[in-house]
Amino acid sequence: MPEIPYDHRQIELKWHERWKDAELYRADPHSAAPKYYVVEMLPYPSGRLHMGHVRNYSIGDALARYMWMRGYNVQHPMGWDAFGLPAENAAIERGRHPREWTLSNIAAMKGQMHRMGFAYDWRLEISSCEPEYYRWNQWFFLKMLERGLAYRKQALLNWCPECGTVLANEQVVDGCCWRHETTRVELRALEQWFWKITDYAEELLRDIDEKLEGKWPERVLSMQRNWIGRSEGSEIDFRLESFSDRIRVFTTRVDTIFGATAVILAPEHPLARKLLDEKGRARAKQMIDARAQKGPGDIEKEGVFTGHHAVNPYSGEKLPVWIGNFVLMDYGTGAIMAVPAHDERDFDFCKTHGLPIVPVIRPVDGELDVNPKAAFVADGIVERSGEYSGLESAEARRLMNERAGRDGFGKAAVTYRIKDWGISRQRYWGTPIPVIHCPKCGVVPVPEKDLPVVLPDDVKFTGKGRSPLAEVDSFMNVKCPKCGGDARRESDTMDTFVDSSWYFYRYCDPRNSTAPFDSAKVKKWFPIDQYIGGVTHAILHLIYSRFFTKVMRDLGLVENDEPVANLFTQGMVLGADGTAMSKSKGNTVDPEDMVDKYGADTCRLFVLFAAPPEKDMPWNEASVGGQRRFLERVWRFVTRNLDRDAGAGDSSADRRVLRKLHQTIRKVTEDFNNRWHFNTSIAALMELINELYDDEKMLSRGALDQILPALVLLLGPFAPYLAEELWERLGRKGPVFRQPWPTYDPELAKEDAAEVVLQVNGKVRGHIAVRFGAPQAELEKLALADPKTQPFLAGRQVVKVIVVPDKLVNIVVR
RNA sequence: GCCCGGGUGGCGAAACCGGCAGACGCAAAGGACUUAAAAUCCUUUUCCCGGCAACGGGAGUGCGGGUUCAAGUCCCGCCCCGGGCACCA
Numbered sequence: 001m002p003e004i005p006y007d008h009r010q011i012e013l014k015w016h017e018r019w020k021d022a023e024l025y026r027a028d029p030h031s032a033a034p035k036y037y038v039v040e041m042l043p044y045p046s047g048r049l050h051m052g053h054v055r056n057y058s059i060g061d062a063l064a065r066y067m068w069m070r071g072y073n074v075q076h077p078m079g080w081d082a083f084g085l086p087a088e089n090a091a092i093e094r095g096r097h098p099r100e101w102t103l104s105n106i107a108a109m110k111g112q113m114h115r116m117g118f119a120y121d122w123r124l125e126i127s128s129c130e131p132e133y134y135r136w137n138q139w140f141f142l143k144m145l146e147r148g149l150a151y152r153k154q155a156l157l158n159w160c161p162e163c164g165t166v167l168a169n170e171q172v173v174d175g176c177c178w179r180h181e182t183t184r185v186e187l188r189a190l191e192q193w194f195w196k197i198t199d200y201a202e203e204l205l206r207d208i209d210e211k212l213e214g215k216w217p218e219r220v221l222s223m224q225r226n227w228i229g230r231s232e233g234s235e236i237d238f239r240l241e242s243f244s245d246r247i248r249v250f251t252t253r254v255d256t257i258f259g260a261t262a263v264i265l266a267p268e269h270p271l272a273r274k275l276l277d278e279k280g281r282a283r284a285k286q287m288i289d290a291r292a293q294k295g296p297g298d299i300e301k302e303g304v305f306t307g308h309h310a311v312n313p314y315s316g317e318k319l320p321v322w323i324g325n326f327v328l329m330d331y332g333t334g335a336i337m338a339v340p341a342h343d344e345r346d347f348d349f350c351k352t353h354g355l356p357i358v359p360v361i362r363p364v365d366g367e368l369d370v371n372p373k374a375a376f377v378a379d380g381i382v383e384r385s386g387e388y389s390g391l392e393s394a395e396a397r398r399l400m401n402e403r404a405g406r407d408g409f410g411k412a413a414v415t416y417r418i419k420d421w422g423i424s425r426q427r428y429w430g431t432p433i434p435v436i437h438c439p440k441c442g443v444v445p446v447p448e449k450d451l452p453v454v455l456p457d458d459v460k461f462t463g464k465g466r467s468p469l470a471e472v473d474s475f476m477n478v479k480c481p482k483c484g485g486d487a488r489r490e491s492d493t494m495d496t497f498v499d500s501s502w503y504f505y506r507y508c509d510p511r512n513s514t515a516p517f518d519s520a521k522v523k524k525w526f527p528i529d530q531y532i533g534g535v536t537h538a539i540l541h542l543i544y545s546r547f548f549t550k551v552m553r554d555l556g557l558v559e560n561d562e563p564v565a566n567l568f569t570q571g572m573v574l575g576a577d578g579t580a581m582s583k584s585k586g587n588t589v590d591p592e593d594m595v596d597k598y599g600a601d602t603c604r605l606f607v608l609f610a611a612p613p614e615k616d617m618p619w620n621e622a623s624v625g626g627q628r629r630f631l632e633r634v635w636r637f638v639t640r641n642l643d644r645d646a647g648a649g650d651s652s653a654d655r656r657v658l659r660k661l662h663q664t665i666r667k668v669t670e671d672f673n674n675r676w677h678f679n680t681s682i683a684a685l686m687e688l689i690n691e692l693y694d695d696e697k698m699l700s701r702g703a704l705d706q707i708l709p710a711l712v713l714l715l716g717p718f719a720p721y722l723a724e725e726l727w728e729r730l731g732r733k734g735p736v737f738r739q740p741w742p743t744y745d746p747e748l749a750k751e752d753a754a755e756v757v758l759q760v761n762g763k764v765r766g767h768i769a770v771r772f773g774a775p776q777a778e779l780e781k782l783a784l785a786d787p788k789t790q791p792f793l794a795g796r797q798v799v800k801v802i803v804v805p806d807k808l809v810n811i812v813v814r
Numbered sequence: 815g816c817c818c819g820g821g822u823g824g825c826g827a828a829a830c831c832g833g834c835a836g837a838c839g840c841a842a843a844g845g846a847c848u849u850a851a852a853a854u855c856c857u858u859u860u861c862c863c864g865g866c867a868a869c870g871g872g873a874g875u876g877c878g879g880g881u882u883c884a885a886g887u888c889c890c891g892c893c894c895c896g897g898g899c900a901c902c903a
Contacts, residue, residue, distance in 0.1 A: 219898080226817070226899050233903080251903060264903095324903045336903050344815090346903050501866055538898080598879055608841070613818095616896085620826060623840045629854095630839085635852095670830085676854075680828070683838035690838090693855090717888065757834050762884045764834050802883050808833050812883045 006635040008599030011725045016114060024735055025064075025119040029524070036072035037525045038064050039504050041533030041541070042079045043108045045105040046086060047463050051573040051581055052534065054591045055607045055617065057675065059570055061118045062717040066672050069716065069741040077507040078113065080106050080119040082129035083177070083496045085163055088429045088468075091461040098429045098459065102129055112592065113314050115722045116600045122505045128499035129429070133506065135452030136516040137498050138434040140548075143555055145435075149196045152443065155193065156330075157422060158185040163346075165426045166190060168453055168495060169419050170227075170540045178540075187291070191422035192435060192492065202617040204546055215569040217614070220538040227539045229417025234401050235333060235424035236410035238263050238310035239809040241318065245271055245682055247310055250332030250415055253342060254404075255396035257387035259360035261350060263302065263310045264322045266329035267291075273305040275321060287325040296594025301326050301349045313409040314400065315386065323777045324349060332415050340375065347375040360384050361393065391590075409589050414445035421544065423495045428459055428468040429738065430493030437479035438487040447481050447614050453489070465493040500541050500681075501548035504528060505561065527565040535569040542567070568676070571616035573607075574580050578618065579650050594624065600785055601719035602628045608678040608718060622695065630682075631722055634715065637696070638726045661707055662749035664688040665742050678718065685714060710742045758783050759794040760813060767771045776803040783809035 016540035027035075039062035042055055064076040080102075089100035094101075106127065116133050126133055157166040163442045171178045172185050197204075205228045208221050233252035240247065253477060265272050267284040276284060283304045303324040310321050319337070327336055340350035341359035350357055361380040362368035368375065368383050380391035388396045397676070400615035404410030406607065432453040434446035445452055456475040459468050469475055470491035480487040502516070508525050509517035511698025512587055533541075542564075549563040573581045575587025582588065594603045605627040609616040667684040688711065691700075699707075700788040709730055716723040716736040723736045732739075753769040756779060770779060783789060789811060803809050 175843045219820095222818055223898055228854080229899085229902065324901095326903095328902065338903090343903065345903075348901085387887095400901070415902080417899095464827090535897085598853095612827085615827095618826060620840070626839050632854095672872070675830075677828095677830085678827090680838080683828075686838055755834090757897080759833085759884075762833095767834080800883060804833060808884090810833080810883050 004418060004639045006722075007630050008601065008721070009134060009186070012115070013115070013116070015721050015724050019117075021112065022739075023123070025074075025076060025121045025123075026123065027121055028073050029521075030074040033071055033073040035066045036074045036292045037068065037528050038074065038076050038530045038532075039507070039528050040078070041531070041537065042081050044084055044108065045080045045102055045109055045670065045764055047105040047108055047590055049066060049116070051110055051589055051591055051607070051619075054116065054603065055115070055573055055613070056570055056606045057116065057532060057614050058607050059117050059568070059678070060530075061116075061604075061720075062678060063530060063532075063672070063676070065120055065720065065737040066741065069713070069739060071740065074118055074343055075124070075505075075507070076122035077126075077668065078118070078122070079124075079503055080128065081128040081496065081500050081503075082106065082127045083430045083499055084492075085165075085427060085429070086459065088427060091429075097457065097626075099129065102429075104650060108219050114596055116591075116604065119720070124392040124510050126433075126503055126506050126510050128496070128503065129451075131452045131454050132511075132513065133503075134431040134499070135582075136506070137431040137494055138446070138451050139448065139516065140498075140502070140551075141434055141494070142288070142451075144195055144551065145445055147551075147554075149199065149551060151196070152191060152193050154189060154191045155194075155422070156187045156531060157190050158297050159188040160185050161293065163427075166422060168497070169640075170497075170543070177528060182260070192422055192447075194420040194422050195547075196423045197416060197687065198416060200547050200550050201230070201418050202414075203550060203561075204418075204543065205230055205545075211562050212567075215565060216536070217569050220535065221541065221567060227543065231415050233413060233415065234397070234404060235413040236337070236404060238313065238319070239409075240275075240321070241309045241311065243274070243401065245274070246269060247321065247332045247335050247337045248410075249337045250413060251337055253339065253393075253397075254400045255379075255382050255385075255388070255391075255393045256339040256342045256360055257312065257314050257337060257400070258388070259339045259341045259358045260312055260317075261271060261318060261340060261355045261358055262320050262322050262338040264324040264327050264336050264338050264349070265306075266334040267323050267325060267329040267529055267572065269323075269327075269330040269334045271335075272306075275393075275423070276304070276323065277307070277310050280304050280306060280323065283700070284323050287323070291325060293523075295642050301345070301352060301449075303349060303353055305353075309523070311479050311599045313404070318807075320355070324352070330418065330419060333542055341372055342375055342377055344377060344593075345377045356496060364396065366653055403637055412708065415621075421547070422496075423498060423774075424492040425495055426467040426492055428455070428461070428493065428788045430496055431498065433490040433492050433494055435489065435490045436478055436480060436487045438483060438485060440485055441480055441482040441487075444482050444487070444794045446781050450481070455493075468494070469493070501545045502552065505547075505558070514555070519559075521556055523711055526558060527560045527562055529638060530566050530568060531564040534572070538569070539561060570613045571611065574618045575615070576676070579659045583626070584775045589619065589621070590635070595682070598624055598628045598670070599631075599721070601631055605631065605682060605718055609682045610679070612677045612679055629668075630689065632687055633693070633720060634711065635726070637689060637692055638708055638712065640695070641708065644701075644704070644728060646699055646701040646704055649701075650695075650698035651705060653695040653698035654700050654703040657707060658698060658748055659705060659751070660691040661710055662744040662746075665714065666749055667746035669741070669744065672717075682718060683713075685718075712736065713739055713742050735754065756783075756806065757808045758786055758789050759808065759810040760789055762810060763792075765789050765792055772806055774805070776805060779803050781806070783811060 024570045038060055040056050052331055063075050067074050082102050087102045089099050090096050090101045158172045159166050160183055162180040162183040175184055177183045177185055208224055212221060231252055233249050233250055233253040235248055237248050269286040272284055303322045306321045309318040337348040340346045340357040342361055359368055359372055360383055362383050363380050382388050382391050382396045401412040432455055434453045436444045438444050456472050459472055476488050478487055478489050505517050505522055510522045545563050552558045575581045577587050591603060606624050664684045668681040671681040677681040710725050713725045726738045754772050756768050756770050757764055758766040766781055766786055780803055799814050800812040
């Protein structure tokens with residue numbers, strides 16, 4: 001019988017066509033089956049899928065298909081994070097309109113996703129650049145405004161010269177833009193819109209422990225904890241000698257306050273202007289400018305004495321007030337007390353500026369070091385601190401906070417590192433911020449009934465200057481909704497992270513034209529059972545969407561406190577050079593080439609087999625062939641045994657192969673249920689096919705009839721095209737992923753006998769086959785009598801025999 | 815500096831609860847088939863020592879200690895790599 005060749009092109013084309021219109025992957029709103037909502041992070045439509053996408057979506061797709069087979073009602077959507085700078089840059093560089101460029105990219109990538117065989121319910125597709133979508137961004141903006149969660153302020157902001165826009169703190173990496181890793185951000189004073197994520201700092205932190213612990217990767221949780229940066233301490237007012245103003249400082253170490261030798265203000269501090277003379281102000285300005293240019297970290301500690309003094313409320317001591325370039329205006333109160341003996345930074349500063357160093361904390365089991373060479377920063381016993389002397393640090397802090405409250409000069413206080421989310425962007429391709437600036441009424445929100453504020457199409461892209469929208473008179477000129485007078489629209493657009501903060505809710509009701517979604521529909525699916533994406537979004541997207549969910553909950557739109565019950569972060573795809581694949585490094589591989597050459601199934605298998613999904617995946621082009629060979633072996637085995645008249649066969653071969661089959665079902669099922677280590681699932685399937693080849697000639701028809709369909713079903717989540725084609729050739733009806741997942745019989749999976757390892761003094765000396773459950777005494781006897789162990793026992797005394805039933809006997813001799 | 819990961823053959827990896835280290839795959843070498851090549855199939859492949867040989871012995875999971883009958887796995891102290899945070903008071 002001639003072999004039928006495995007022609008991936010023909011097979012994939014055939015099923016591609018059949019799947020296209022079949023609407024196979026619909027979630028059923030009326031199903032009684034338990035729901036399972038799986039979402040992969042939506043891509044930016046750059047025009048081509050890259051390997052990172054393929055990896056992300058192959059993991060999610062395998063899971064979705066598996067859960068269908070397990071009988072769940074699965075919702076598995078896909079969409080487009082369609083606003084963003086590259087579209088605008090394409091417009092500047094190539095004269096293509098961002099909309100047209102974006103839409104053609106979406107069409108291309110959607111085609112690639114179809115080719116990959118990803119099982120999405122495309123009826124739920126959303127695209128954030130459509131007015132039907134972004135009008136709800138605007139609606140949320142208005143709600144934030146109503147609730148006092150949106151505000152406008154002038155601030156020093158991170159400006160990326162490459163992007164031509166400001167960035168949120170989360171979008172600055174090592175002082176550089178997150179999209180342009182070599183472009184330093186500059187600080188610019190601008191007026192822009194902020195969202196009060198800080199109002200939710202405490203809850204965002206608490207729910208990490210209460211709701212996410214154990215369900216999100218520890219790495220992501222620790223990054224978020226870090227980012228929120230909760231810090232407990234005290235706020236203490238220092239009275240100025242020469243003015244009525246007080247300087248409020250934040251400190252975590254009020255127990256060291258008797259060691260304070262100065263009070264230091266940030267150069268931007270409002271009091272700095274007042275205290276400094278002309279010359280001092282010029283120095284302060286220099287410090288501010290230097291910081292704007294250099295970026296943090298590589299700045300020498302500089303300072304200026306203001307000539308004024310403040311009074312330590314505990315000791316009554318007079319402390320000089322300085323300006324210091326290392327004091328940050330936007331953390332704490334913008335002012336600190338300097339305790340050089342117990343803080344490294346203060347130590348540095350005071351050393352260089354000749355300020356005294358006064359130690360007041362001694363180690364619990366040591367002496368007070370009166371002439372320290374470095375700061376002693378640990379807690380200890382408070383000394384030289386009046387009534388607090390002799391107390392432990394923690395107790396001193398407690399009592400000192402009490403005293404501050406009682407006497408009205410301070411209190412216990414909590415400070416967070418996280419700052420409000422700056423959402424204004426001086427770019428075109430984003431959601432217009434729905435406010436109007438009226439010369440008479442000031443900032444006026446666009447009335448809800450006038451939403452959406454639609455992006456105009458006729459915009460000039462010069463790549464220079466400010467928001468492109470500001471140049472479009474037909475957009476900008478508007479009547480004030482309040483007084484009817486001439487007014488101007490806001491010309492900034494929203495950060496695109498707004499779009500992705502709630503898109504997975506919109507999937508549940510994507511065409512709703514009266515609300516962002518119907519809460520009942522969302523309630524059916526939320527929280528997301530499994531969210532899958534790159535770890536790069538650990539603190540960007542993933543903290544913004546947690547914030548958004550909490551706001552939506554407080555608006556009464558959703559009932560869940562968190563959007564994502566379980567998070568999985570897959571590792572990066574590394575290039576051949578061992579660093580992350582990226583266009584700028586030129587080490588990318590286009591998945592399309594691989595799909596052309598080897599087929600989508602091989603490509604999917606390849607990304608799943610190369611490494612466990614949470615680990616970074618090294619690139620090794622050569623091993624693709626191995627995956628292809630495996631699929632061909634499956635193909636050949638199934639096709640040539642479809643209706644081979646195998647007869648009664650050899651019952652021992654049947655038993656061997658069926659045992660392997662059931663062991664494989666067990667292995668693959670466990671991998672899906674526990675760790676998603678699909679590399680080992682696929683390895684198990686390879687072992688099965690190896691075993692089948694070994695025993696092929698001896699198998700009975702009956703055994704083949706059990707094995708072939710099970711093998712095809714097991715392959716379904718990983719290689720859907722091949723599975724579907726073979727399923728049809730087996731004469732079966734219906735799509736593979738709608739078949740019940742094969743179950744294993746523990747009895748059939750069991751080996752005939754336990755292989756027990758024989759050790760002498762921990763070294764392997766032999767093996768014996770014993771029936772399962774053989775009593776310990778019997779195993780011990782067999783081990784002592786075994787010819788393999790005998791030579792190592794001769795002339796020695798048996799001290800002890802360790803028996804692990806069905807596994808191992810270790811004879812300890814002396 | 816602090817907080818997470820991680821370090822196992824030539825390479826990617828496996829060993830999930832302390833019980834045979836290296837499953838599975840890649841690459842390499844040898845062989846079968848072939849006029850030949852490709853494809854396919856079979857064999858070998860951690861290192862060292864002994865043996866013509868099936869085989870036998872020893873060492874071995876970044877380094878040094880420890881616990882244990884038994885350690886890649888647990889504990890202590892280091893080194894290296896990746897990631898995050900970092901004048902955050």
